Amino acid sequence: MAxxxxxxxxxxCNWCTYTAADLAGTSRLTQPPNxxxxxxxxxxxxxxxxxxxxxxxxxxxxLISGCHPGDCHYINGNLKARRRVKxxxxxxxxxxxDQRRVKLTWIGASEGIDFANTMKELxxxxxxxxxxxxxxxxxx
Amino acid sequence: xxxxxxIPIKDQNLVSSLQDFFKTMLRDGDINGLMVAQHMPVKSAxxxxxxxxxxxxxxxxxxxxxxxxxxxKVVSKLTRKPLGGKVAVVLRPCEIRAFIELxxxxxxxxxxVVLIGMDCLGAYSNVQYPEFAGDNAMEAxxxxxxxxxxxxxxxCNGFDVSPACKACEYxxxxxxxxxxxxxxxxxxxxxxxxxxxxxxxxxxENLGLSSTSEPEKRRKEIEKLVAxxxxxxxxxxxxxxxxxxxxxxxxxxxxxxxxxxxxRVACPVCYCKECVFLTDVFDHEPSQYLRWxxxxxxxxxxxxxxxxxxxxxxxxSTACIGxxxxxxxxxxxxxxxxxxRTVAHYTQKAFDYEAGRSLEDEPPLSIFREDEFQEVVAKxx
Numbered sequence: 001m002a003x004x005x006x007x008x009x010x011x012x013c014n015w016c017t018y019t020a021a022d023l024a025g026t027s028r029l030t031q032p033p034n035x036x037x038x039x040x041x042x043x044x045x046x047x048x049x050x051x052x053x054x055x056x057x058x059x060x061x062x063l064i065s066g067c068h069p070g071d072c073h074y075i076n077g078n079l080k081a082r083r084r085v086k087x088x089x090x091x092x093x094x095x096x097x098d099q100r101r102v103k104l105t106w107i108g109a110s111e112g113i114d115f116a117n118t119m120k121e122l123x124x125x126x127x128x129x130x131x132x133x134x135x136x137x138x139x140x
Numbered sequence: 141x142x143x144x145x146x147i148p149i150k151d152q153n154l155v156s157s158l159q160d161f162f163k164t165m166l167r168d169g170d171i172n173g174l175m176v177a178q179h180m181p182v183k184s185a186x187x188x189x190x191x192x193x194x195x196x197x198x199x200x201x202x203x204x205x206x207x208x209x210x211x212x213k214v215v216s217k218l219t220r221k222p223l224g225g226k227v228a229v230v231l232r233p234c235e236i237r238a239f240i241e242l243x244x245x246x247x248x249x250x251x252x253v254v255l256i257g258m259d260c261l262g263a264y265s266n267v268q269y270p271e272f273a274g275d276n277a278m279e280a281x282x283x284x285x286x287x288x289x290x291x292x293x294x295x296c297n298g299f300d301v302s303p304a305c306k307a308c309e310y311x312x313x314x315x316x317x318x319x320x321x322x323x324x325x326x327x328x329x330x331x332x333x334x335x336x337x338x339x340x341x342x343x344x345e346n347l348g349l350s351s352t353s354e355p356e357k358r359r360k361e362i363e364k365l366v367a368x369x370x371x372x373x374x375x376x377x378x379x380x381x382x383x384x385x386x387x388x389x390x391x392x393x394x395x396x397x398x399x400x401x402x403x404r405v406a407c408p409v410c411y412c413k414e415c416v417f418l419t420d421v422f423d424h425e426p427s428q429y430l431r432w433x434x435x436x437x438x439x440x441x442x443x444x445x446x447x448x449x450x451x452x453x454x455x456x457s458t459a460c461i462g463x464x465x466x467x468x469x470x471x472x473x474x475x476x477x478x479x480x481r482t483v484a485h486y487t488q489k490a491f492d493y494e495a496g497r498s499l500e501d502e503p504p505l506s507i508f509r510e511d512e513f514q515e516v517v518a519k520x521x
Contacts, residue, residue: 048454049416049447056387056447069510079508083491086513087505090490091453094483096386103518118520133387139440140391 006060006126008035011046013078016067016109023112031116032123035063042066043104044077048084048091051102055092058134061101061126065118068106078106096133100125143341145349146330147320154285154327155201155278158320161331161347163194165228169343171254172225175215177202179277184270186277188214190227202230202258204281205294205301206269210408210465212238216248223252228343230256232263233313234463237496238408240315241459244503245411254343257313259322262294262301266468272299289327304464304477307373309366315498318343323365324358332358377485380478387446393479394449396472399442403476404452406469409459409495417448449476453483458504460484461496 012018018039024031040046043066051062064085066078085104093099103122107115134140147161166174178189179199186204188211191197212235218227231239236257242248264272273280287296294301313319317340321332333349335341384390401417404410416422422444433439460480467477488495491504 049451052450052454053447056450076508079510082513082516083505083508085516086490087454087458087487089516090487091450091457091483094381094486095384095390095450104516105518105520114520121520137387137391138436139438140387140446 004127004131006034006123006129006131007058008061008063008122008126009054009059010035010037010063010065011040011043011050012037012063013043013066013073014039014041015073016071017065017105017107017115019109020107020111020115023110024116027112029112029116031119034123034126035119042072042074042077043081044072044074044079046081046084048088051088052092055097055101055132056134056140058132060129060132061103061122063103063105063122065103065105065107068108071108098129100129101132143335143344144352144354145333145344145347146352147333147349148330149328152328153282154331155203155281158203158331159197159200161333161349162197162200162230164347165343166191166194166197168346168348169228170226170345171228171343173227175211175218175227175229176200177204177207177211177230179204183275184273184277186269190218199278201278201281203285204269204273204277205261205263205284206266206273207232207235207263207465208266208468209406210238210463211235212242212248212408215239215253216242216408219249219252220247226252226254228254228256228318230258231313231316232260232463233257233310233316234260234308234461234496235408236313236316237310237461238463240496240499241409241461241503242411243499244506245409245459247411250499254318254339255313255316256318256320257316258320259313260305260308260311261288261322262305262308262311264299265302268299272297285322285327302464302468302477303376303475304462304467304481307369307376307481308462308464309369309373310462310496311365311369312362315496316340321354321358324355324361326355373481376478377482380475380482384479384482391446394445394474396474397445397449398472399445399448400471401448402469402471403466403480406465407452407456408463408465409461410452410456411459412455417444417451449479453480456480457484457487458491458493459495460488 043064046064054062072078088102089099149157173192175190177186186206215229236255317337319334325332335344384393462481464477470476493504
């Protein structure tokens with residue numbers, strides 16, 4: 001599938017990664033249009049079912065991105081998110097989802113350039129991985 | 141040294157001898173009540189009962205090879221607030237382990253209960269048991285143990301214990317306050333009773349039971365039983381992994397699911413007070429279904445079946461104790477226990493956790509550490 005364009009759902013925290021995305025935008029940095037962002041107050045409120053739902057609906061990858069450890073606006077929400085991502089990376093590959101389709105990154109509010117670069121790398125990596133198996137599934 | 145005593149077997153009847161023990165315990169022990177499974181007046185139904193009158197134990201039979209519900213759920217009801225008395229509860233090992241998980245989730249307390257665990261040789265399914273038990277259910281229990289003592293195992297008259305029980309590597313209630321031992325014990329003569337905790341020793345005081353010691357062969361027979369079950373379990377893990385290894389196979393595996401959510405209701409560790417799948421989050425707009433259908437031209441109804449099961453796995457797998465009540469409750473015989481237990485094995489391993497082992501181990505998703513699982517954080521840019 002040479003012309004495959006991945007769809008990526010990103011759950012980003014209000015205080016760090018969303019602000020970084022805003023900075024990347026206002027700095028007019030080039031970014032791929034494949035990422036659909038959902039702003040959360042904290043990565044600590046991303047229930048595993050949000051990620052599961054996105055993948056079952058055909059998202060080719062899910063990104064969860066928040067503050068660096070120690071910088072969480074709610075002290076430790078990002079560390080709770082890390083455990084949930086660990087859990088998902090155990091569960092999902094058992095049903096054929098490549099564990100690279102679930103990503104966790106820390107991108108701080110001032111890191112607009114890092115945000116833009118991360119989006120480019122992520123889209124390239126998922127394009128390499130190919131479409132999510134669910135896309136071929138007629139009924140689910 | 142733990143107190144080890146014996147319950148003498150009278151008239152070669154395990155069930156009535158055990159009833160005598162419970163009657164004495166309720167009369168002379170420092171407890172206000174006893175929770176134990178009993179045959180209901182309606183034939184073949186065995187349900188937990190909370191008993192305060194020693195004369196109301198004539199149909200008590202925790203040895204009956206069936207458990208229609210995981211009784212951890214009812215013990216949780218008894219202990220979520222102070223009970224106003226002390227109750228001894230007779231449970232299977234998986235029920236104790238589920239209760240320990242509920243206590244850690246603040247849905248039960250150990251303060252008012254003394255946990256009495258019985259060696260568990262397994263149970264028939266809710267559907268098979270009435271057929272096996274026939275008209276004389278207490279006699280059927282004796283038949284079950286007779287069969288085992290004769291070395292014929294748990295299969296009896298063409299019935300056998302459920303796959304969950306065959307795959308259960310925890311037949312011995314090591315974490316009970318009082319353990320009632322069957323494995324490697326001469327059941328023609330006595331049942332073994334062992335206090336594992338101070339609370340257990342207090343309960344056994346004044347019951348007038350003569351002391352004994354654990355028979356030599358018990359350890360060996362337990363090891364043999366556990367080895368058999370581990371072998372069955374590991375084969376189940378590999379077979380289940382194989383038949384659910386991608387979404388297409390998983391959809392097929394769950395294709396008979398009618399979204400009744402019985403597996404969730406029966407599950408002792410599905411801990412949410414209100415399940416999100418029953419809230420208006422899932423009362424989708426009618427027009428939404430049409431939009432979904434248009435994406436691929438077809439939409440399976442009811443929707444969210446695979447989503448439900450994967451979400452349940454994400455929520456409860458680190459607490460799954462493998463009792464198999466999910467499969468017991470499934471109206472369409474989907475082998476859900478196999479899938480939940482298999483995933484649970486790997487998620488618990490990932491967090492170095494063993495559900496139901498101890499009150500000291502913290503549930504994986506209730507805690508976190510500053511420096512851990514660095515490998516799941518992507519280093520990009």
